[in-house]
């Protein structure tokens with residue numbers, strides 16, 4: 001693939017375009033990267049870890065092995081279709097396409113791609129002008145195809161998406177589009193049918209753990225076992241969240257244990273949730289109300305956090321099915337009322353009443 005470094009660039013590289021990756025699996029941790037990027041430096045020290053440890057090659061992308069091998073086949077056969085990557089945040093969609101671009105174009109890949117995301121203007125003008133200009137200009141200078149990455153495409157207006165449909169068709173000969181979004185149902189069917197779709201599911205805990213432990217070692221974090229478990233639980237298969245929490249805790253605490261993780265993320269500590277729910281179940285109504293209100297104030301908990309924690313805690317309790325259903329239904333109702341502006345105090349008393357009823361139900 002040609003690299004046309006003289007081409008004027010409308011897809012200018014971002015300041016984080018060339019982070020110094022500290023490791024790239026298969027190449028050896030801590031080595032200076034072989035692709036001519038800056039070695040680890042003050043620049044990389046200032047980077048958020050999610051960027052510092054963004055996968056460099058397709059091999060570095062954890063999980064999604066089927067997707068990676070399919071894409072590699074496309075590249076090897078030089079038959080890359082338009083791509084549509086969708087799935088929850090922090091699962092590697094952007095990382096995969098950037099690693100793919102690096103694989104196709106080499107270290108100068110930034111010059112061959114146009115990357116647009118939600119912070120850019122996503123109106124119809126962008127589609128008609130910026131994309132069109134890029135697509136047209138590139139054909140004058142280079143052979144092969146160029147890549148346009150539309151990140152967060154589900155935020156594009158319907159009109160812009162419709163305009164994109166024509167642009168995709170017009171430039172199919174020399175441009176490939178990679179459309180990235182969280183919610184595929186927000187992408188109009190006409191665009192979906194022009195792309196090969198890949199779903200990026202939440203990352204398995206084991207894979208997140210492996211990557212986190214590499215970062216822990218490289219950054220010399222003091223992460224305890226219970227801290228690691230809390231981190232993995234809270235990140236819910238989102239690698240970005242895992243690395244961000246780890247970095248924040250590393251900055252704030254010498255030793256990253258479970259408490260540090262919960263404090264740093266503002267999530268209620270499981271022991272507080274346990275204390276609250278058991279008080280709601282066992283103490284007399286007004287005693288429990290006072291205790292829960294006091295804990296809420298002391299720990300700075302919102303009723304919403306408490307509901308999320310109680311939901312998980314109930315999972316660990318042995319309850320008759322009828323009681324469980326009753327309690328879950330009330331948690332859901334309270335959550336909904338809060339989201340529509342319900343008063344916290346009123347909702348707390350209502351929830352407390354429902355839990356008391358649930359306990360009575362279980363006793364009969």
Ligand SMILES: Nc1ncnc2c1ncn2[C@@H]1O[C@H](COP(=O)(O)OP(=O)(O)OP(=O)(O)O)[C@@H](O)[C@H]1O
Pocket residue numbers: 049050051053054055060061062063064087088089090091092093094095096151181182200203211239240243
């Ligand atoms: N599969 C993965 N393998 C290795 N690192 C990953 C993976 N997924 C995410 N990461 C890490 O999380 C960061 C964010 O990932 P990325 O930007 O690729 O997520 P995304 O799926 O595009 O999310 P969003 O939908 O929010 O744009 C990356 O910089 C990388 O450090």
